[in-house]
Amino acid sequence: MNGKLIGVGLGPGDPELMTLKAHRLVSGAAVIAWPALEDGESFARSIAAAAIPAGVTEIPLRIPMTVERAPAQAAYDRGAADIAAHLRAGRDVVVLCEGDPFFYGSFMYLFARLAADFETEVVPGVTSVTACAASARQPLTARNEVLGVLPAPLETDVLRQRITESGAVAIMKVGRHLGRLRALLEDMGLAGSATYVERASLPNERILPLAEAPDPAPYFSMILITKGDDPWLN
Amino acid sequence: MNGKLIGVGLGPGDPELMTLKAHRLVSGAAVIAWPALEDGESFARSIAAAAIPAGVTEIPLRIPMTVERAPAQAAYDRGAADIAAHLRAGRDVVVLCEGDPFFYGSFMYLFARLAADFETEVVPGVTSVTACAASARQPLTARNEVLGVLPAPLETDVLRQRITESGAVAIMKVGRHLGRLRALLEDMGLAGSATYVERASLPNERILPLAEAPDPAPYFSMILITKGDDPWLN
DSSP, X not given: OOOOEEEEEOBSSOGGGSXXXXXXXXXXXXXXXXXXXXXXXXXXHHHHGGGOOTTOEEEEEEOOOOSSSHHHHHHHXXXXXXXXXHHHTTOOEEEEESBOTTBSOTHHHHHHHHTTTSOEEEEOOOOHHHHHHHHHTOOOBOTTOOEEEEETTSOHHHHHHHHHHOSEEEEEOOGGGHHHHHHHHHHTTOGGGEXXXXXXXXXXXXXXXXXXXXXXXXXXXXXXXXOSSOGGGO | OOOOEEEEEOBSSOGXXXXXXXXXHHHTOSEEEEEEOSSSOOHHHHHHGGGOXXXXXXXXXXXXXXXXXXXXXXXXXXXXXXXXXXXXXXXXXXXXXXXXXXXXXXXXXXXXXXXXXXXXXXEOOOOHHHHHHHHHTOOOBOTTOOEEEEETXXXXXXXXXXXXXXXXXEEEOOGGGHXXXXXXXXXXXXXXXXXXXXXTTSTTXXXXXXXXXXXXXXXXXXXXXXOXXXXXXX
């Protein structure tokens, strides 16, 4: 009988924001896979580190960050093949995912390659969006407000329109786009409603007014915008 | 010294989707508060039930669901006063929150009344959005896709525009709006890309093609829409 593919969301970074289920699955795993850049540590693995049992088999998924997609695709193809070999041998494989597996996560690339052939389970995790709001103590959305989650690389005009239309906005993957986003929000008169959050829930977390945010920002940073004058008061 | 107000996200319903931190805080609480309707059980309390210690002091927040806001406001005023009395006596108060405290949560009404006067911590939780995607095994957003979170009571024209502009959509609070939403999505040619998810992560969870969804739907139901032809494959 084949093993099961299990994508496990580990939350935004604080190991204590792992779910009980994630902790149980990682603690009992015989085979784990985790994504990382070509060099360096895996953020996902670092979140789960204390729960990973001794003697576990590890499958590193080293994903090149190149402009062309072919190298990353090839890396996912190889990773999926490594995982499939374990699944066919009857071993479950736990894939470690920072945040949530289906929310801008690399697990989706494995899911697309394996879910048709193998039993698959997805364990949701706390996303960076609500973790940033909690760290910034900035309520996100109440009642009938629209939340827009916007990746920073979108074109400025698209961002402007979506921000205008949403009651609350989380801009992901800020990084080198910080300056452009700050100029846009200043132009829209929203800079005062925007909070910059870096590495939410980690020991080196930083929460700053947008005016004081570093440019460029690290990849794991977010801008939260909430509008209205305390709409949740009523 | 005053106690601390702690809003704790408990996740979408499966007690195992509580975070380790939520479990620790609930297990060690001396005073808990939880929202509920005027009659019946508290969904938030039911998620945490197994972790609630014996002998804990409980503050029920019974919130009337009326068209006028004044009765609910008065209930939050009374609840905040009850909580403040414990905080002033030096006792921490753990407020149980289904999902995430700052994501369409009633905790925001307490936060607005108490956070200026008392130390406050917010513990994020798994939201129903990613829990529904995990249960439906429907990847939400990759790369530069926009996610729109839309409350179902919005006007149909507003919903149509936001759905058109978003790469993925989660429609919250479906309930009695199911028929109107289904007609809209059929008209937009998106009914085939829409999945209905009810009570995600609970034992009585249901996942159905939109065409088969019940009308009216229960309050705790969602419609997920993802577009594009497997954009995460590349």
